[in-house]
Amino acid sequence: MRKAAFPGVGHHDSIAAMEPLSPDEIARYHRHILLPEIGGAGQQRLKAARVLVIGAGGLGAPILQYLAAAGVGTLGIVDDDRVSLSNLQRQVIHDSGTIGELKIESAALAIARLNPHVRLIRFEERFCAETAQRQLSGFDLLIDGSDNFDTRYAAADAAEAARIALVTGAVGRFDGSLTVLKPYETSEDGTANPRYRDLFPEAPPAGLVPSCAEAGIIGALTGVIGTMMAMEAIKLITGAGEPLIGRLLLYDALSARFDTIRYKRRRERQGQAV
Numbered sequence: 001m002r003k004a005a006f007p008g009v010g011h012h013d014s015i016a017a018m019e020p021l022s023p024d025e026i027a028r029y030h031r032h033i034l035l036p037e038i039g040g041a042g043q044q045r046l047k048a049a050r051v052l053v054i055g056a057g058g059l060g061a062p063i064l065q066y067l068a069a070a071g072v073g074t075l076g077i078v079d080d081d082r083v084s085l086s087n088l089q090r091q092v093i094h095d096s097g098t099i100g101e102l103k104i105e106s107a108a109l110a111i112a113r114l115n116p117h118v119r120l121i122r123f124e125e126r127f128c129a130e131t132a133q134r135q136l137s138g139f140d141l142l143i144d145g146s147d148n149f150d151t152r153y154a155a156a157d158a159a160e161a162a163r164i165a166l167v168t169g170a171v172g173r174f175d176g177s178l179t180v181l182k183p184y185e186t187s188e189d190g191t192a193n194p195r196y197r198d199l200f201p202e203a204p205p206a207g208l209v210p211s212c213a214e215a216g217i218i219g220a221l222t223g224v225i226g227t228m229m230a231m232e233a234i235k236l237i238t239g240a241g242e243p244l245i246g247r248l249l250l251y252d253a254l255s256a257r258f259d260t261i262r263y264k265r266r267r268e269r270q271g272q273a274v
Contacts, residue, residue, distance in 0.1 A: 018044045025117060029071050035240075042238035043071060047117075049237045052076035052139040054127045054155060056103040058212070058222030059145030059169055059229065061093035066230035068111045068118045072237070075111065076121040076139055079103045090219035127151055132158035143233055144168040145226065147212065149203035156196030160184055165236050165243075168196070169229045173215055174253040176225035180232050180243040183265070187246065194246055194265045221253050 021029070021043060032038045032046075049072050053060055056079040067075060081103050083094045091103075098106035104122040111118055123135055127146065136142065136158055144155040144166060152168060159166035160183050169178035183195040228249070235241045248261045 018048050020044070021047065025071065028115075028117075032070070037240040038238050042240065045237050045239075046071045046234070047073040049141065050074040050076070050139045051141045051143060051233060051237075052078065052136060053143045053145060054078045054151060055145035055147070056091075056093065056107040057081070057087065057145065057147070058090040058171065058217070058219075059226040060107070061091045062223050062226030063143055063145055063230045063233070064107055064111060065093055065114065066227055067233060068115045070230070070234055071115070072118065072233075074119045074121065074139075076123065076135070077104045077107055078123040078125065078127045078135055079107075080125050086213075090217065090222045092219075092223070127154060129154045129157065133162075136162050136164070140164055141233060141236060142166045143229055145229070149200075152200075153196065153203065156181060160195065166196075167229050167232045167236070169225045171217060171221050171225050172210075172212070174218055174221060176221055176251045176253070177248055178225055178229050178232065178244065179248045180236065180245045182243075182245055192265045194263055198266050199248060199263050218253060221251075224251060224253070 021040065025047070026033065029043050032043050033040050051067060051072050051074070053063055053075060056064065056077050060079070064075060064077065083098045083101050083103055083106050085099055087094060088096065093110045094103065094106045098109070102124060104124055108120050108122060111120060125131060127135060128151070132154055142155060142159045142164055144152055146152060146155070155168065156166060159181065163184045166181040167178065168181065169176065179199065181196055183193050185193050187193055232243055235243050246262060246264060248263060250259045250261065
């Protein structure tokens with residue numbers, strides 16, 4: 001049985017009150033509309049959705065491309081970096097002709113070529129606790145494609161405070177992971193959904209986890225994980241399927257193996273998690 005769109009994602013107006021799809025959009029998204037789990041109503045929810053993506057790099061590239069292709073009406077991009085030659089092995093939204101340009105501008109050009117119906121909002125800055133509230137204003141879903149724990153914790157805290165869903169993922173060498181967070185809601189058994197800190201209580205010591213620049217990364221891995229993050233976002237917006245809430249999906253590229261780890265909200269006692 002098809003579910004309604006998840007609260008906190010997409011506009012809350014009735015489908016009838018949403019902006020209708022144009023003939024061009026109906027033709028463009030015809031394969032979506034044929035799916036009973038999406039249909040015309042789900043496509044209208046995608047058009048009405050406002051999604052903020054942190055990073056226009058390895059994960060952000062496929063996230064932005066597939067959400068734009070899917071018809072998400074408004075995409076926000078947060079990134080202060082510029083395109084370099086070493087990015088092109090995995091950051092496929094950029095190309096040789098955009099080396100030296102701001103990633104948000106290079107990504108915006110690629111999205112405009114892909115789908116002119118998508119509205120873009122650019123933030124030429126980093127996402128952090130001090131800027132999060134301003135950047136998140138007006139968005140109803142956050143996707144974190146960053147490459148560091150400081151940003152991941154800031155994204156998790158900001159999304160919970162704003163009561164919007166967060167799709168977060170990470171990659172390294174040949175391994176990747178992703179999950180969905182909605183800690184402001186309860187599960188079917190009435191228990192509170194887990195937070196990011198229930199999965200990762202604290203960041204590892206500085207230098208323990210090497211960066212991609214230090215350890216290397218296979219480019220196609222970011223495509224696998226980023227595309228799956230886009231899929232989770234589409235599920236959240238349209239209400240199709242079961243999002244990865246309370247589940248961490250792990251991918252080992254070398255063995256072509258997927259595993260899922262379930263995690264729960266830690267019990268709290270006198271204001272302290274136990």
